[in-house]
Amino acid sequence: MSCIQRVLGLLFIVTLLLTGGSISANAAPSAKTVTNVDSIRRFMEKGQALYLAGQHLRAAEVFDTGYELHPYSAFLFNAGVALEKAGKLSEAVEHFRKYLEVDPKAPDSDDVKRRIVRVEKTLEEEKKAAITNETVKKIDAAVAEMENTKSLVILETEPAGAPMRIFRRTKGDSPFSEEGQNPDWTMILETQSPANVSLDVGQYHVVMDKFADNNRGDTNFEVLSGHVLQVKVNLSQGQFMAHLRITSNVKRAKVYVDDENRKKAPWGETPLSEFLPAGDHVLIVAATGYEPVKRKLTLARAEQQEMRLDLTRQSVGKLRVTSNVSQTLITLDGKPVGEFIDGKPPLEIADLPAGKHFLRLSAKGRKPLESEVDIPRGQALPVAAHLVVLPPRGAAYTQAILGGVLLGGGIYLGLESNRLHDELLRDRHQGTLTNDDPRALRGKVYAIGADISLLGSLALGGLATYNFLSDPLPPSRLVVGKPVEFTTPNKPMLLKPEGEEKSAAADCSNAAPGPRAPCGLRQLGLGYPRSSTEAL
Amino acid sequence: MFRNRTAPSRERYLRKLTASAYLTMLVGASMPSCSWTRFDDATDNSPVLIFKASSGLNGLGTSVAAIRAGSTTMALATGSDGYAIYDFGSKNSPTTDAITVGHCLLSDGCHLAKTVAPVQRDVNGVSMACFAYSMTAQSDGTANVHLTCEKNLEFALALDGVTQTAVGKLSTSTTVPLRFASGPRIAPERLLVSARDKGTLWYYPNRTSAAVPITPTLNVAESFGATLAILDSRFDSADSGTTLVVGEPKAGRVHFFATDDTGAVTSQGCIAGPAGFGQMLASGYYLATDLQSIAVASASQVNVLPELSQLGMLQPNTDGCIKLEQLTNTLSLACKEFGIPVDCTNALSLGALATADLNGDQVDELLVGIATATAVGVHAAGQVLTVTAEPTKLAVRERLAPSSPESGDRLGESVVGIPLSRAEVVLAGAPGGNKLAAFYCSALVPDGQGGKRCE
Numbered sequence: 003m004s005c006i007q008r009v010l011g012l013l014f015i016v017t018l019l020l021t022g023g024s025i026s027a028n029a030a031p032s033a034k035t036v037t038n039v040d041s042i043r044r045f046m047e048k049g050q051a052l053y054l055a056g057q058h059l060r061a062a063e064v065f066d067t068g069y070e071l072h073p074y075s076a077f078l079f080n081a082g083v084a085l086e087k088a089g090k091l092s093e094a095v096e097h098f099r100k101y102l103e104v105d106p107k108a109p110d111s112d113d114v115k116r117r118i119v120r121v122e123k124t125l126e127e128e129k130k131a132a133i134t135n136e137t138v139k140k141i142d143a144a145v146a147e148m149e150n151t152k153s154l155v156i157l158e159t160e161p162a163g164a165p166m167r168i169f170r171r172t173k174g175d176s177p178f179s180e181e182g183q184n185p186d187w188t189m190i191l192e193t194q195s196p197a198n199v200s201l202d203v204g205q206y207h208v209v210m211d212k213f214a215d216n217n218r219g220d221t222n223f224e225v226l227s228g229h230v231l232q233v234k235v236n237l238s239q240g241q242f243m244a245h246l247r248i249t250s251n252v253k254r255a256k257v258y259v260d261d262e263n264r265k266k267a268p269w270g271e272t273p274l275s276e277f278l279p280a281g282d283h284v285l286i287v288a289a290t291g292y293e294p295v296k297r298k299l300t301l302a303r304a305e306q307q308e309m310r311l312d313l314t315r316q317s318v319g320k321l322r323v324t325s326n327v328s329q330t331l332i333t334l335d336g337k338p339v340g341e342f343i344d345g346k347p348p349l350e351i352a353d354l355p356a357g358k359h360f361l362r363l364s365a366k367g368r369k370p371l372e373s374e375v376d377i378p379r380g381q382a383l384p385v386a387a388h389l390v391v392l393p394p395r396g397a398a399y400t401q402a403i404l405g406g407v408l409l410g411g412g413i414y415l416g417l418e419s420n421r422l423h424d425e426l427l428r429d430r431h432q433g434t435l436t437n438d439d440p441r442a443l444r445g446k447v448y449a450i451g452a453d454i455s456l457l458g459s460l461a462l463g464g465l466a467t468y469n470f471l472s473d474p475l476p477p478s479r480l481v482v483g484k485p486v487e488f489t490t491p492n493k494p495m496l497l498k499p500e501g502e503e504k505s506a507a508a509d510c511s512n513a514a515p516g517p518r519a520p521c522g523l524r525q526l527g528l529g530y531p532r533s534s535t536e537a538l
Numbered sequence: 539m540f541r542n543r544t545a546p547s548r549e550r551y552l553r554k555l556t557a558s559a560y561l562t563m564l565v566g567a568s569m570p571s572c573s574w575t576r577f578d579d580a581t582d583n584s585p586v587l588i589f590k591a592s593s594g595l596n597g598l599g600t601s602v603a604a605i606r607a608g609s610t611t612m613a614l615a616t617g618s619d620g621y622a623i624y625d626f627g628s629k630n631s632p633t634t635d636a637i638t639v640g641h642c643l644l645s646d647g648c649h650l651a652k653t654v655a656p657v658q659r660d661v662n663g664v665s666m667a668c669f670a671y672s673m674t675a676q677s678d679g680t681a682n683v684h685l686t687c688e689k690n691l692e693f694a695l696a697l698d699g700v701t702q703t704a705v706g707k708l709s710t711s712t713t714v715p716l717r718f719a720s721g722p723r724i725a726p727e728r729l730l731v732s733a734r735d736k737g738t739l740w741y742y743p744n745r746t747s748a749a750v751p752i753t754p755t756l757n758v759a760e761s762f763g764a765t766l767a768i769l770d771s772r773f774d775s776a777d778s779g780t781t782l783v784v785g786e787p788k789a790g791r792v793h794f795f796a797t798d799d800t801g802a803v804t805s806q807g808c809i810a811g812p813a814g815f816g817q818m819l820a821s822g823y824y825l826a827t828d829l830q831s832i833a834v835a836s837a838s839q840v841n842v843l844p845e846l847s848q849l850g851m852l853q854p855n856t857d858g859c860i861k862l863e864q865l866t867n868t869l870s871l872a873c874k875e876f877g878i879p880v881d882c883t884n885a886l887s888l889g890a891l892a893t894a895d896l897n898g899d900q901v902d903e904l905l906v907g908i909a910t911a912t913a914v915g916v917h918a919a920g921q922v923l924t925v926t927a928e929p930t931k932l933a934v935r936e937r938l939a940p941s942s943p944e945s946g947d948r949l950g951e952s953v954v955g956i957p958l959s960r961a962e963v964v965l966a967g968a969p970g971g972n973k974l975a976a977f978y979c980s981a982l983v984p985d986g987q988g989g990k991r992c993e
Contacts, residue, residue: 419574426580429941433585433979433992437634439942442577449574470556 042072042154043230049080050151050228058088062097075105076200079114080151080228091125109190110202151228152200157208159195159219160236164210167192171205178207178222195235201225210235243277244301248287251312255289262286262296272311280305287311290488291380315380319356319485324348324494325387327365335360347492348384356380361480363387371478381485386495389478398469405462412455419448583991586940587632589974592639595620599967599974602952603718605656605726607667607688611956612637613965614669614686615974616654619643621671623686628959630978630989640686647675647710648684653766653952655718657729659685659693660745668693670718670729675708683731683742695729695742698749704738721768721780723822723893724957730782732763739763741782743801750801752782754793756808756858761788767819769830772796773846774806781806781846783832785816791859792816792834794849807849808859812836815862818886822893822902824869824927831927833893833904835886838873840906842927871906871925871932878921878937879912888948894955894962896924897982904932907950907966913939920949922966924980936981938964947971960987 045068052061062084069077082097098118102111157166167189169178174186187207191199195210202225209220216237223233248257249272256268260283270276272287280303288294292313301307323332328344332351340349342363356379364370368389377383422445429435483495591598597618604613604626611626620643622636642648654671668687674694675681680702682694697705708714716733720726729742731749736759739752754762765785772779779798786793790813794806809815814837824831824842831844845867852860862868873882890907897903906923913919922938939949952967956976964977979992986993 423576423580426577426941430580430585433977433981433988434939434941435581435584436586436588436940436942436975437581437584438588438590439581439584439940441942442581446574446577449577453574 038072039156039230039232042068042074045071045077046080046154046228046230049077049084053080053084053087053151053228058084059090062088062090062093073104074154074198074200075101075108076152076154078104079200083151086121091121091128095121095125105200108200150203152202153225153227153229153231155199155201155206155223155225156230156232157193157195157197157199158232158234159210160234161214161216162195164195164213164216164219164235164237165192166195166197167209167211168199168201169207169209170201171207178220180220203227208233208235210237238277244280244303244305244307245275246278246299246301247273247275247306247308248285249273249308249310250287250289252287252289252292255287255292255313258286258288260284264288264294285309285311287313289313291316293380315356315378317356317379318353319377319379320382320488321351321354321359321361321375321377322348322382322384322492322495323351323361323363323387324384325363325365325389327368327387327389330363330365330368330387330389333362333364336362342387348494350382350492361385363389363478363480365389367392369475369478371480373480375480375482378485380488382488382490382492383485384483384495386481386483387478388481390475393473393475395470398466401462401466401469405459405466408455408459408462412452412459415448415455416452419445419452422448583630583993585977585979585991587634587976587978588940589615589624589632589634589636589976591617591972592622592636594641595622595639596972597969598622598972599948599952599969601651601653602954602965602967602974603654603656603669604954604956604965605658605667605669606724606957611958612667612669612688613954613956613974614654614656614671615952615965615967616642616650616671617969617972618650620650621654621669621686623669624974626956626958626963626976630958630991632976638686638690642672644713645710647708649673649708649714649716651716651718653717653719655720655726655729657685657718657720657726657742658745659687661687661691661693666691670695670720670731673705673708673714673716673733679707681705681708683729695747696749698740698751700751701733701738701740701749704751705733715764717763717766719766719768719819721821722770723955728768728780730766730768730784732766732784734763736760737762739784741797741801741803743780743797744799746801748801750797750803752784752795752803754784755805756793758791758793759786759789762786762793764788765816765819767821767832769821769832769846771830772798772806774850783819783821785819785834787814787817790815790836791857792819792832794846807854809834809843809849809862809865810855810857810859811841811862812839814838814887815841818889818891820891820893820904822904823900824893824902824904826901833891835889835891835906837887838882838885840871840886840891840904840925840932842869842904842932844869844927869927869930869932871934875932875934876906876908876911876923876937877934878908878923880908880910885910889950890953892953892955894964895957896955896962896964896980897984898961901926903935903982905953905955905964905966907953909948909951909970911950913943913949914941916943916947917945918970919943919945919947920951920966920968920970922950922953922964922977924964924982926982938966938977940975944971947973949975 045064049061049064052064062081065077065081078097078101082094085097086094095118098114102114168191169187170190171186172188176186178184178187205224207222212218219235219237221235225231254271257270257272257274258264259269262284278301280301282300285297285299286294293316295311295313297311323342325342330342332339332349339351342349354377356377358374358376361375362372369392371387371389375385422441426435426441595617598615600616602613602615604611609628613624613626614621620641623638625637626632642650650672654669657668657670658665659668666687668685670683670685672684673681674684682696685693714733719730721728727744732739737754740749741752742749763784764787767783769781772781774796779796782795782797784793791808791810793808795803796806797803816834818835820833821830825844831842833842843865845865848865852864854860873885885908888909892905893902894905895902904925906925909920910918911921913921923934924936925932926935947968948970949966949968951969954965955962956965966975968975979988
C-alpha cells in the first residue's frame with residue numbers, strides 16, 4: 003500500500019474522551035449499535051469518579067443504573083469491582099457471574115471466573131470465623147491487584163461489516179507491525195464492525211481486514227479505566243479515489259451521484275466531502291422547493307476538487323390558510339379554492355405561480371377579508387385570517403323600518419293634505435268655499451302630520467343610515483407569516499394577541515367555536531387587532 | 539411579501555347606495571310636504587262666510603232680512619227664540635259675530651215673526667234702519683208690532699182698532715203666525731203685516747205708524763197672508779202707489795191690493811195657479827225694463843209674472859181670480875229644471891224667494907232657496923238657485939251651496955240679498971245648522987270684479 007493509499011485509505015477519527023486503567027479485555031455484543039454514547043459516557047464517568055473518590059457503594063449504584071439503561075457488560079463488571087472494594091463480596095460475585103452470563107465470550111472470561119472463585123473463598127472464610135487481620139490483608143491485596151474498572155470501547159468502520167481483530171500489548175513497548183511478527187501483542191478478540199467491547203486498561207491495536215472492495219485498515223488506541231472510547235475507521239475502496247467537496251446555497255440539499263433519476267438513496271447532503279472514484283460522473287443536487295441542478299464532471303486520480311452548486315427556488319409556491327372561524331370560504335383570484343374547517347389542518351393551495359394573488363375570505367356573520375398576498379417562490383406562505391364579527395345592525399333596521407313607516411305615513415298624509423288643498427282651491431274657484439270648511443283644519447293637521455312624519459322619517463333615516471354605515475369594530479385582518487419550506491409541517495399559525503384593542507361591540511354569540519375564537523381574546527381583554535393585514 | 543390593503547367591501551358599497559337612495563327619497567318626499575299655512579291662505583277671504591249663531595240662539599236663519607244703514611249694511615236673522623244682527627260693512631269684510639242679539643220668547647209675550655222685514659223709520663228727523671221682527675202685548679193687552687233699529691233702538695207700532703180686534707189678545711202659549719214684508723227693496727218705507735192665518739192683514743204706508751187694515755173682498759182661506767210682497771208701483775192706471783201682494787197658498791191664489799200715498803187700499807184681483815201657488819213671493823226688476831215683476835212659487839215651480847197690467851182686462855173666474863194660464867209672457871221654471879237633486883213633488887214647500895242684483899247691472903236676479911235639496915251629496919243640506927229672467931223663460935245661472943254642508947242644514951229656508959257698495963251678495967239661512975251663509979261670489983259677476991274673495 004502506497005503512502006497516498008495509506009493516507010486516503012486510513013482516514014480515521016479517533017475520539018478519545020478520557021483515558022483510564024483496565025484490568026482485562028472482554029467483548030461486548032458485537033452487533034449491538036450504540037445509540038446514546040453521551041449517556042453511556044456520563045454513567046461510566048460518574049461511576050468511575052465515585053469509585054476513585056472511594057465512594058464504592060455509590061459507584062456501584064451508578065454502574066448498575068447505567069447497566070439498566072444501557073446493558074453493556076462493562077457496567078456489570080465495574081459494579082462488581084466497586085462492590086468487592088466495598089466489601090460486598092456476595093453481591094460482587096453476583097455481578098461477576100452476571101457479567102459472564104451477559105458476555106460469555108468475553109476475552110477475560112477465564113480471569114473473571116478465577117476472580118469469582120477467589121472472592122467466594124474469601125466469603126466462606128468470613129462466614130466460618132471472624133476475619134483475621136491476615137485475611138483482611140489478603141483481600142486488600144487481591145482487590146488492589148484488580149481494582150481497575152473496565153472501559154467500553156465502541157468500534158465502527160465505514161463501511162460497516164469489516165472483520166476486525168483486536169490486539170493487546172501484553173509486554174514490552176514495541177509498536178504493532180503491520181506485516182511482521184508482534185510478540186508483545188496478543189490477539190484478544192476477533193469480531194466484526196460495529197462492535198462494543200469491554201476492555202481493561204492498556205494499549206490496543208485493531209486491524210480491519212480487507213473485505214469486499216474495501217482495503218485493509220488498522221489503528222492503535224489506548225484504553226483507560228472506566229471510560230467510553232469510540233473508534234471510527236473509514237476504509238478506502240480498493241481503487242484510486244479522488245476527493246470531492248460539494249457546497250451549495252442550500253444546506254442539507256441531497257446529493258446524487260451517477261443517479262440521474264434519483265431512484266437510489268442520496269449520496270449525501272451538502273456540504274459534503276467524499277471520495278469518489280476517478281472518472282466521469284453526473285452530479286445532481288436537489289432540495290425541496292428548489293429546482294434541481296445537474297452537473298457533469300470528471301475527476302482525476304487523487305484529485306481534490308471543490309464545487310459549489312447553487313439552487314434556485316421553484317417558480318411555484320403554496321398558500322396555507324387558517325382562520326379563526328370554522329367554515330371560512332376562501333377565494334383566490336376570484337375563484338373559490340376551498341373552505342377552512344376548524345380542527346383540520348390549514349387549507350393548503352399548492353402549485354400557485356409565485357407572485358401577487360388576491361385572497362378573499364368570508365364566513366357567516368363575519369366581515370369579509372380581502373387582501374393581496376405575495377406567494378413566494380418554492381416556499382409555502384402561511385396566513386391566518388382573523389375575521390371580525392359584523393357589527394350589529396338591529397337598531398339600524400328598526401330605525402329604517404320606523405322611518406319607512408313614518409315616511410309612508412308622511413307621504414299618505416301629505417297626499418291627503420294636497421288632495422284636500424286641491425279640493426279647497428277648487429271650491430274656492432267655484433265660489434263655494436266657506437271660511438270654516440272643516441277640510442281646511444283637517445288638511446292643516448294632515449300637513450303638520452306629514453311634516454312631522456317626514457321630519458321624523460328623515461331623522462330616523464339619518465340615524466339608520468349612520469348606523470348602517472358606522473362600524474365600531476376594526477376590519478378583519480390577515481396575519482401573514484414568514485414563508486416556510488414545503489417540508490415544514492402544515493400546522494395552524496397562531497395569532498399574536500394584541501391587547502390594546504377594544505372589542506366592546508363584538509358579539510360572542512356569533513363567534514364560531516374554535517381554538518382561536520375572537521371572543522376568547524376579547525374576554526381575556528386582548529381585543530381585536532387594528533390592521534387588516536400584518537406580518538409575523 | 540405582502541401589501542397592506544383595506545379591502546373594498548361590496549356590502550359596504552351596497553349599504554352606502556341604499557342609504558343614499560333612502561335619503562334622496564326622504565328629501566324628495568318631504569319637498570312637496572309644504573307648510574300648513576297654505577290652508578290658511580286658501581280659506582282667507584273665502585268666497586263663502588259662515589255666520590254662527592250666538593249662544594242662546596237656536597234655529598238661526600229661519601228668516602233673514604237686510605237693510606242699508608248709512609255706509610254699512612245690516613242683516614237680521616231670526617231663530618226660534620230670538621234674533622241676531624250682523625254688520626256686513628260696505629264691502630267684503632263683515633263681522634261674523636253678531637253685533638246685536640235679542641231674545642223673543644213666547645213666555646214673555648213676544649211673538650217672533652216667521653218672516654222679518656227691513657223698514658226705515660224717522661226718529662227725530664233722522665232716518666233709521668230697522669227690522670220688524672215681532673209683535674208683543676202691551677200691559678193693557680193690546681198688541682204692538684216691534685221694531686229693532688240701529689243704535690240698539692226699539693220701536694213699537696200700534697195696530698188700528700179693527701186689526702187689534704182681529705188679532706185679539708196675544709197668548710203666551712200659542713204663537714201668532716206673524717209675517718212682514720216691506721218695500722221698496724233697497725230703501726223700504728212701507729210695511730205690510732199679516733197675523734193669524736185668515737184675513738188679518740194691515741199696512742203701514744210710508745214710514746208712518748198708523749196701521750191701515752186690509753180686508754179682502756173675496757172669501758179667503760186660512761192661509762191668506764202666509765206670504766207677502768210689495769211692488770213699488772201699481773199696475774192699474776194710477777200714476778203712483780204701491781201694490782201689496784198677499785199669498786193664499788193653500789187655495790193656490792195670490793191677491794193684489796193697490797194703495798196710494800194716503801193709504802187707501804183697493805183690491806186688484808187675484809191670480810189662481812197650481813197647487814201651492816203663492817207659497818213664496820218676491821218682487822223685483824227681473825226684466826230689463828222699468829216694470830217690477832212679481833215672482834210666485836208653487837209647490838214645484840217658480841213663475842215670474844211681468845204683465846200684471848193684464849189683470850184688469852181679464853175676466854175672472856167664478857172665484858174672482860183669473861187663471862195663471864190666462865196671463866201672457868209668464869216666465870216659469872219647473873223643478874226639473876233646477877238641476878239639483880230634490881224631490882220635485884214638493885220641492886218648494888220649504889224655502890224662500892228673494893231678490894238681489896248680484897252683478898250690479900240694475901237687473902235683479904231671483905234667488906230661490908230650496909231647503910230640502912241635496913247639496914254635494916249631503917241630504918237636506920239645501921241650495922240656493924240664482925235665476926235670471928230670459929226673454930221667454932227663467933234660467934238657473936248658478937247653484938249656491940257651501941263647500942262643507944251638513945245634513946239637515948236646510949240652507950235656503952230663508953234668503954236675502956245683502957246690498958253692498960257695488961252689488962249684492964246672497965245671505966241664506968240654514969236653521970237646521972243654526973247658521974247663515976253669505977255667498978260673496980257669483981258666476982254672474984265678471985271675472986276680476988268680485989273682489990279678493992272671488993280671486
